[in-house]
Amino acid sequence: MDWPASMTDMRTQLRALNKAIPDATREFGELSSTVKHTGALSVREKEWVALGIAIAMRCEPCIGFHVEALAKAGGTREELADVLGVALQMGGGPSLMYAAKTLAAWDQLAGEQAAAE
Helix, strand or coil: CCHHHHHHHHHHHHHHHHHHCHHHHHHHHHHHHHHHHCCCCCHHHHHHHHHHHHHHHCCHHHHHHHHHHHHHCCCCHHHHHHHHHHHHHHHHHHHHHHHHHHHHHHHHHHHHHHHHC
């Protein structure tokens, strides 16, 4: 899978959705921002939680978005491996498959982030 191309396609689809239902998507964005920037956990810690849920829910675009956010927040491949282990333990075989996809996303998207800096 070409993660950067997939993420570009998803962003295009989301822009169309934003135009179709601007109030709902704006409210969702505000909820996301509030959850991310308030409370006891750091943004990075919350992104790890979100990534684990994305793997368990088998949401490929969510995996990509949270991998990108984690790379920007200073997450490491070693931390990712720990999260993938927990996702595997909690989700069994389906999580194993999505853990492999998530590692591929990290290698493409986090590497892309490092190259941009």
